[in-house]
Amino acid sequence: DAGVTQSPTHLIKTRGQQVTLRCSPKSGHDTVSWYQQALGQGPQFIFQYYEEEERQRGNFPDRFSGHQFPNYSSELNVNALLLGDSALYLCASSFGLLETQYFGPGTRLLVL
Amino acid sequence: GDSVTQMEGPVTLSEEAFLTINCTYTATGYPSLFWYVQYPGEGLQLLLKATKADDKGSNKGFEATYRKETTSFHLEKGSVQVSDSAVYFCALTQGAQKLVFGQGTRLTINP
Numbered sequence A: 001d002a003g004v005t006q007s008p009t010h011l012i013k014t015r016g017q018q019v020t021l022r023c024s025p026k027s028g029h030d031t032v033s034w035y036q037q038a039l040g041q042g043p044q045f046i047f048q049y050y051e052e053e054e055r056q057r058g059n060f061p062d063r064f065s066g067h068q069f070p071n072y073s074s075e076l077n078v079n080a081l082l083l084g085d086s087a088l089y090l091c092a093s094s095f096g097l098l099e100t101q102y103f104g105p106g107t108r109l110l111v112l
Numbered sequence B: 001g002d003s004v005t006q007m008e009g010p011v012t013l014s015e016e017a018f019l020t021i022n023c024t025y026t027a028t029g030y031p032s033l034f035w036y037v038q039y040p041g042e043g044l045q046l047l048l049k050a051t052k053a054d055d056k057g058s059n060k061g062f063e064a065t066y067r068k069e070t071t072s073f074h075l076e077k078g079s080v081q082v083s084d085s086a087v088y089f090c091a092l093t094q095g096a097q098k099l100v101f102g103q104g105t106r107l108t109i110n111p
Helices: none
Strands: A005-007 A010-013 A019-024 A031-037 A044-050 A053-057 A064-068 A074-078 A087-094 A107-111 B003-006 B011-014 B019-021 B023-026 B032-038 B044-050 B056-059 B062-065 B075-077 B086-093 B105-110
Touching: A005 A087, A010 A019, A019 A087, A019 A107, A031 A074, A044 A064, A074 A087, B003 B086, B011 B019, B019 B105, B023 B032, B023 B086, B032 B062, B044 B062
Parallel strands: A010 A107, B011 B105
Antiparallel strands: A005 A019, A019 A074, A031 A044, A031 A087, A044 A053, A064 A074, A087 A107, B003 B023, B019 B075, B032 B044, B032 B086, B044 B056, B056 B062, B062 B075, B086 B105
């Protein structure tokens, strides 16, 4: 039973560029949430997708956007990258909106 | 808004010592509470959870009891191992699933 997978594992970008991160949920899960974890900090909620719609959003600017596909996989897009966007980006999946979330290994983004 | 406060780390113990990592929360309503663990270079793994007052979550020798009167969810283990070295995160969620995390506590176990 495959768990949550994310790609790529590492990414280096420069300021102003755009990046797309990908997530495949655990088998049987239909809800995907994204979190940003800065070095030495706890994860911060970015947004959540269910039935291909954004259901909740944290305190992140519109530069952060996402998408969920019919197969429940999801993308996180960040435009106009800033140095402060350097972080570990975590994807979590669950079955429905009220169930326990399971995390992937994350994508480490470095913005130079 | 909802928040979680964990004891500051790092915490360093010897193998077989007793572990307590304190976690308190502030929330309106009745949150579900979680402990997640993060090993070096990895994502978060669910360690245990409790969904209502007085529930005890347990897994791999770790335990935590949901105490509504003290708004706490302290993590305990009777005898730690070197392999328990990791960062531990306390978290809560209410209803619609946005997880709110504490800042994490780094635990190092020396042989």
